[in-house]
Amino acid sequence: MYDLKLSKINLRKEEERKEVEEFLNSFGLILDKDVDYTIVLRNNVDKIVATCSKAKNVFKCFAVSPDLQGEGVTSTLITNLIDKSFEQGIYHNFIFTKPKNIDIFSSLNFNTVTKVDEVALLERGIYDIKGTLKNIIKKYDIDVNKKRSAIVMNCNPFTKGHRYLIEKAAMESEEVLVFIVEEDKSLFPFKERYGLVKKGVEDLKNVKVIPGTEYIISSATFPSYFLRKEDERLKGFTKLDANIFGEYFCKELNINNRFVGEEPYCNVTRAYNATLKEVLINYGVEVTEIKRKEFSGEAISASRVREFIKEDKIEELKNLIPEVTFEFLNTEKGKEIMEKIKKSNSPH
Incomplete structure (x- = not known):
């Protein structure tokens, strides 16, 4: 994979939060107010090229730069969120994503609960619906x-x-x-x-x-x-x-x-x-x-x-x-x- 650096965002720092919000906005997404953990991948000039967040056991606010899609970036982000969840004693997770991304997350052992035109919900963990x-x-x-x-x-x-x-x-x-x-x-x-x-x-x-x-x-x-x-x-x-x-x-x-x-x-x-x-x-x-x-x-x-x-x-x-x-x-x-x-x- 490219020379990328994974780092955690301090959500209390307005400057860091705003940087993530601007990156998400470029994909027509927003950073939800309830997120409690956000990570980003930066390139060699310290620019955000991918991000994801979680709110308790719900993974959301995903975005990956088009030139990095298909390069295993999503797997890196998801693995980090799962590790963080385990650290917090959370063993079941949901993902909100666009329906077109279902295959990406299915390959990471997430199962589709349901999907509508605008959004899909998937889950993975020690129980299911x-x-x-x-x-x-x-x-x-x-x-x-x-x-x-x-x-x-x-x-x-x-x-x-x-x-x-x-x-x-x-x-x-x-x-x-x-x-x-x-x-x-x-x-x-x-x-x-x-x-x-x-x-x-x-x-x-x-x-x-x-x-x-x-x-x-x-x-x-x-x-x-x-x-x-x-x-x-x-x-x-x-x-x-x-x-x-x-x-x-x-x-x-x-x-x-x-x-x-x-x-x-x-x-x-x-x-x-x-x-x-x-x-x-x-x-x-x-x-x-x-x-x-x-x-x-x-x-x-x-x-x-x-x-x-x-x-x-x-x-x-x-x-x-x-x-x-x-x-x-x-x-x-x-x-x-x-x-x-x-x-x-x-x-x-």
Whole structure:
């Protein structure tokens, strides 16, 4: 290979970060804000000729100068990222790339999860999506011969609106699987969100509450959900996530209907619902949109609950959240989260 030098970028140094951003921009790419490790290859005049980054276990932001493509540069970059992941105790990785690059990464033992026009998702490591679904079937005693519905929720926190949607699905389905988004980027941590929903629907005997895994609305499948800003990549990520759900979850778990709440406020979620309808029909799956439960003429939402907490309207919260959530907010952990919400400017 050419006389190239591999080096790590100090992401805290604006000058170094900007140099990588400019290199990526020349390929129509950006350096995502969540990257925690970036490496570059430089030529003999110290100019960047290749780069890649990772955000936890997701590899992304790849670019290689055209004259170096096919010279084993990608293998050098990937090997370094895998080594870094191992060093951090991470043994399973995803790669975001353009569909035209699938063959390059397949040769490095990555398997394609799914692809859409704009982006492809591949994985490599000690488990995969099919194995994950087999574990879900076994752990939650799922009869794959029975038709069922599904709901995907973040529940940040669990509201009367969430409870209402689950009740509606339970009334119209033989069984409902409620997947709680596992990505920990919300003000209410996954452990608490999952526990509240599980306890809050335990009277509904045909409902099973299941962790969403890395394959449903995660940094790997749908980073825009957490960025909450619209850009040209949003459609690609929504299609990617919807395809994974249809191709794997619906097929393996015999899901024929996905229930969603009507979305009057958030553009990202509204776009996501529209994409689900567009994509899941290709897998023979219906998408049922339910009008949101309201209070005082306004749809109940988790963001409204967080606004009430911010404004210290604690007693009024009883109109928006079930007893299980209200009780949790009065625990030490709940009070700690409420304090974080009052100090936070984040929508999550």
